[in-house]
Amino acid sequence: MSYPGYGQPPPQQGGYYQQQPPPPQQYGAPPPAQGQYYQQPPQGYGQQPPPPSQQYGAPPAYGNPPPYGAPPPQQYGAPLPQPYGAAPPPGQYYPPPQQGAYGAPPPPPQQYGAQQGYGQPPPQQPYGQQQQPYGQPPPQQYPPYGQHFPPTPASLGYGAPQIIAYNGDAEAHGLRSAMKGFGTDEKALMRILATKDPLQINTIRDAYSRLHRRDLIADIKSETGSWFEAGLVALARGPLQNDVHLLREAMSGIGTKEKALNDVLLGRTNADINAIKGEYHRVFHRRLEDDVRGDLSMKTERHFLIVLGAQRAEDSAPIVKAEIDRDVNDLYGATEGKTGTDELKVCSILSTRNDNQIRAIAYEYQQKYARNLEDVIRREFSGHMEDALLFQLRNAVDKFMHQATLLEDAMAGAGTKDYLLVSRVVRFHWDRNHMANVRGAYEKRYRRNLASRIKGETSGDYEQLMLACIGEQV
Template sequence: MKGFGTDEKALIRILSTKDPLQINTIRDAYSRLYRRDLVADIKSETSGWFETGLVALARGPLLNDVYLLREAMSGIGTKEKALNDVLLGRTNADMNAIKSEYHRVFHRRLEDDVRGDLSMKTERHFMIVLGAQRAEESAPVVKADVDRDANDLYRATEGKIGTDEMKVCSILSTRNDSQIRAIAYEYQQKFARNLEDVIRREFSGHMEDALLFQLRNAVDKYMHQATLLEDAMAGAGTKDYLLVSRVVRYHWDRNHMANVRGAYEKRYHRNLASRIKGETSGDYERLMLACIG
């Protein structure tokens, strides 16, 4: 980045291949050696979605998550999809780390900002999520509990007039992924209906999107993330903001990214790299391709 011009290829090569710990170490070493801020220097040397991607990488996953949340809630309206991406399906440890980092960086409570941006039952749903009361991933799947949850979901939706939204939100926000998978299977066996279809019929708007996100993330994480990548590219114009944040989020674990690529190919019968090439160009394209490996 020094002197005239920028070596974009070097920036891509260095930043797209590191794990979170290495990124933090590089950022600290850069600051120590040059008395400069790596993120600020990247911002002054690059532009557009290429800049957005490099900044997301240089911040590392936790810091980038809190900036995404702040941006999602700043200004007019809320970027609900960004809120879903960052907050839903996370472990309790992740959630507590996000809340604490958000407070450290912005001197504000994440719960207060989310409360100010969402309303009514969707706000209550996200308060449950932010409460970080999910069953730990190591918690067992107990048949009696799964039966009870499946029955409760039925009684809260198809089994009554009107919908008990908070009962559904509570179950999907406090069970771990294995438990949610078992509940979805049990529901299908018992009531001969797909839980996803039930949510679609009983809910709408942001709450529907959030519940479907929680369900799909638990049932098949890689396939869910493959569909989120396609969602960022489908239709007229690319939702670059989502494409960059999602590619960067999934790239931190190479094996994870390989599984997402495999799921994408299985679902859409095409290569993720060729799909991204069709939607991006220049250094932005090169950075996204480097991140997906």
């Protein structure tokens, strides 16, 4: 079974099939927000999907995708201007209300009693209060990046334990029956484990231990093998435990699995990073920061320690034009504007801004310097640091398209990178609506169905498990 809409245009809801795109954006127009490739993905985990809604700045019409960092065409209907100091909704960025096309004459001076706009002098203060010095900018309206804004909630499975209206006893008995006695019922294992959300998985694992006095992970390892076993174990662990085991495996032995570090740690919210650090210490009795420090070196080590500091701007932090311009100037001064590169300045900006802010920075950099920020990073960096910075940038510009390219990266070239394919498919599968968008992005970029691509790279029970994780009926 495939997701609805494959092979035919979906309704005009802001997805990737659109009519003729509007004219290109002008200087000063708001940078695009991430869109969705599927507005009505299949219902997942017994919950109704959110109603379709057109998103400002959705990806452009079906065709060759633009390079990362290049904004998609603006959707019809620009947002209304906001008063100076008002926080725009998350994912949107408002230009100055009076600002016109680049090179247009300045607006007339504001009249007394008119609504104050972006960049206008501060309103007249009551008699007896200190006046703002002439010619100086108005006071900062927002706190520094990421401070004093509501925190982004942890992802499902990363927060505090929750009691849910779900009893996993039947699934626990089903798993034991599938592995008890002679032979193993692989399809029963897939059917139970590949269709549950993180909270249900935790409930099933606890029920298995309570009812059968056995460890579910150990039983799976004893009854299965190869990459089929790896996929089932990743599912049974749940997203948080699987992340910490991936990190430990990536830093154990000779060498470092750098892509695994990128996958688990980059682009995560502060709440998720803190949950990963706490679980890593609980499971392995080691500080994650110490292991990263011992496994990486020089400025790449400092880059990942900034990430582990969990100081990203929360998703609720607004986009402030003056701060975006400052970051654009700092990025230019750290890369193209000087001899040599200030690597840590670039790492700090991309590791402490939220996705909406990074997307606005990439857009404004292109507008101001007529160069793609991704190309700048490619010229100025190399090795693991280049890969990590590109990961952070691409994840912010278009998360679904970026994750589609990660899946292709695991299957491209000679041989399949099974370790990456299993970990990435399982990670994306925890949210069915999210997976539907990744599948849509994959088909748009590579002109083929993700399921057929996986079939060409895998076989047997391993193939069936990966297909079940992306939503195929097996």
